Each structure stands twice: as structure tokens, then as C-alpha cells.
Amino acid sequence: MIIKIDFQSDEALYMQLRNQIIMGIATSSIQEGDVLPSVRQLAGDIGINMHTVNKAYSVLRQEGFVTIDRRKGAVVSLNVDKLKALEEMKKNLRVVLARGCCKNITSKEVHQLVDEIFAEYEKQEEE
Amino acid sequence: MIIKIDFQSDEALYMQLRNQIIMGIATSSIQEGDVLPSVRQLAGDIGINMHTVNKAYSVLRQEGFVTIDRRKGAVVSLNVDKLKALEEMKKNLRVVLARGCCKNITSKEVHQLVDEIFAEYEKQEEE
DNA sequence: ATAAGTGTTATATTATTGATATAACAAAAG
DNA sequence: CTTTTGTTATATCAATAATATAACACTTAT
Numbered sequence: 666m667i668i669k670i671d672f673q674s675d676e677a678l679y680m681q682l683r684n685q686i687i688m689g690i691a692t693s694s695i696q697e698g699d700v701l702p703s704v705r706q707l708a709g710d711i712g713i714n715m716h717t718v719n720k721a722y723s724v725l726r727q728e729g730f731v732t733i734d735r736r737k738g739a740v741v742s743l744n745v746d747k748l749k750a751l752e753e754m755k756k757n758l759r760v761v762l763a764r765g766c767c768k769n770i771t772s773k774e775v776h777q778l779v780d781e782i783f784a785e786y787e788k789q790e791e792e
Numbered sequence: 793m794i795i796k797i798d799f800q801s802d803e804a805l806y807m808q809l810r811n812q813i814i815m816g817i818a819t820s821s822i823q824e825g826d827v828l829p830s831v832r833q834l835a836g837d838i839g840i841n842m843h844t845v846n847k848a849y850s851v852l853r854q855e856g857f858v859t860i861d862r863r864k865g866a867v868v869s870l871n872v873d874k875l876k877a878l879e880e881m882k883k884n885l886r887v888v889l890a891r892g893c894c895k896n897i898t899s900k901e902v903h904q905l906v907d908e909i910f911a912e913y914e915k916q917e918e919e
Numbered sequence: 920a921t922a923a924g925t926g927t928t929a930t931a932t933t934a935t936t937g938a939t940a941t942a943a944c945a946a947a948a949g
Numbered sequence: 950c951t952t953t954t955g956t957t958a959t960a961t962c963a964a965t966a967a968t969a970t971a972a973c974a975c976t977t978a979t
Binding site for chain 2 (some may be wrong): 667688690692702729743745747749755759764767768769770772774775776778783789
């Protein structure tokens with residue numbers, strides 16, 4: 666699992682970290698049951714503060730992507746509330762698609778993008 | 793065009809405003825050539841500060857959704873850079889879809905959501 | 920022409936957030 | 950017993966979000 670932080674980005678560091686871990690789970694480069702590095706370890710590797718990593722982990726826990734075990738640390742374990750997830754996705758898609766729609770992106774083109782991205786996920790699942 | 797601001801949300805006011813205007817353009821409840829309310833007017837209607845509206849308009853201008861004319865004000869006019877828009881959408885979709893993918897949302901279900909949302913847009917275009 | 924309304928700019932203040940820095944604690948592992 | 954773990958508590962600094970006045974130049978009505 667390679668984490669790449671962009672210090673020039675206007676996106677918060679802990680948010681970048683959260684998103685990359687989620688994408689790591691989606692591509693199965695991190696799998697359910699895997700243990701994330703300790704907050705101190707990852708902070709040292711990336712070159713950011715311990716608390717920033719801790720905040721990312723806390724958000725991941727609250728959103729149901731990991732459980733935090735005192736003995737093991739942050740363990741990938743998905744708490745699947747599918748109805749909630751679908752609702753959240755629809756809300757997010759409404760914003761993303763509206764932007765594209767204004768720029769003449771068709772539903773067909775969106776479908777293609779979706780397939781491309783899902784292909785990225787399934788491709789790496791075999792590794 | 794009805795603007796609904798959630799003061800409890802953790803999303804910045806100017807961002808909520810920006811997104812709702814973009815969704816308004818997508819659903820054609822605001823059309824190309826239409827003039828947005830003046831910053832003072834809209835601020836008064838919503839009950840927020842003039843500068844917050846101004847910031848939303850500035851972002852919309854920078855992102856190519858409106859042009860700002862000294863005599864007319866903020867006019868909806870889409871500066872379509874489709875390649876850039878596709879690139880941006882893919883980046884956004886990667887994050888949104890990864891979250892769903894972890895929660896067992898299938899590509900088929902995403903396709904359905906996309907169709908539902910595009911239907912919302914085209915439905916209101918006829919009004 | 921006068922008044923009102925427009926976008927724009929400038930400055931200032933307040934509250935919140937993001938990120939960092941130490942420090943300490945209890946629990947678990949070696 | 951020492952180290953490492955997550956966790957909590959403070960504190961500080963910088964950046965951002967939102968507000969408040971105020972002023973300027975330009976349109977547009979009256």
C-alpha cells in the first residue's frame with residue numbers, strides 16, 4: 666500500500682489519507698482483516714504528525730471502514746450499511762454529475778467512466 | 793430557483809451555494825444566459841453575508857459556470873472544456889465509487905443511480 | 920442630474936479548523 | 950521490565966470561513 670500525500674493540495678492531509686486508504690480497500694491492496702500501520706509508524710513514514718494520522722483513523726472508524734482494537738490497532742473491517750451507503754453515494758453523485766452535465770458530459774460517458782473505475786478495482790483484486 | 797442553506801452542515805456556506813447553483817443549471821431551473829441575483833439581493837434573501845455570496849460567484853466564474861458582467865452581474869454561461877471536465881469527474885468518481893465499493897455497492901447499482909440522477913435533470917428540462 | 924443599485928476592493932474582527940508539538944496514561948507484547 | 954500500542958489532554962500557530970463597514974466606479978432608473 667503506497668500512500669502519496671500532496672502537501673500543495675488544498676485538501677486536508679487527513680482527508681487525503683482517508684481517501685487513499687478507502688481506495689486501497691476498494692482495490693484490495695488492503696484487505697479485510699489487515700492491520701493498518703500504527704499512527705506513529707505511518708506518521709513517521711509519510712512525514713506528518715501523529716495526530717493527523719490519528720484523525721484519519723478516527724474518521725475511518727466512524728464511517729465504518731475499520732475497527733480499532735487496543736491490542737492490534739486499526740483493523741480493516743467493513744461495517745456495511747448498504748442503504749446508508751447508497752443514500753450517501755446518491756447525494757455525492759448528484760453534485761459530481763451536475764458539474765459534468767453542465768459541461769455536456771452525457772450519461773453514456775459517465776457509464777463508461779464508472780466501468781473504467783470498477784475495472785481498476787477488479788484488476789488489482791487478482792494480484 | 794430555490795436555494796436551501798443548511799447552517800448546521802459542516803460544508804462551507806459558499807460551497808453549498810456553489811453546488812446548488814450548479815445543480816440548478818444541470819436541472820435547467822437556471823438556464824444559460826440567465827442572470828443570477830445580485831450578491832446583495834441573494835445574501836439578503838438567504839440571510840448570509842454579501843461576501844459569502846460573492847465568494848460563491850467568484851468560484852463559479854473561475855470554474856467556468858458564469859461570466860461576470862459589470863452591467864448585468866453574474867450571467868450563466870458555460871465555458872466547456874470537456875477534456876478537463878472528464879478528467880475532473882473521473883478523479884471525483886474514484887473517491888465516491890471507492891467508498892461504495894467497500895460497502896458492496898455493485899457497478900450495476902451505480903449505473904442505476906446515474907440513470908436516476910440524469911432522469912432528474914431531463915425531467916425538469918421540460919418545465 | 921440625482922439617487923439607487925451594481926460588482927469590486929480593502930480592511931478588520933471573530934470563530935473554527937488543520938496541523939503540529941509535548942506529554943502523560945493504561946494496556947498489551949516482547 | 951522495557952517498548953510499543955491507542956488514547957487523552959494541552960498548547961500553539963497558520964489558514965480558512967464568515968461577518969461587518971466602508972469606499973470606489975459604473976449603470977440604471979427616476
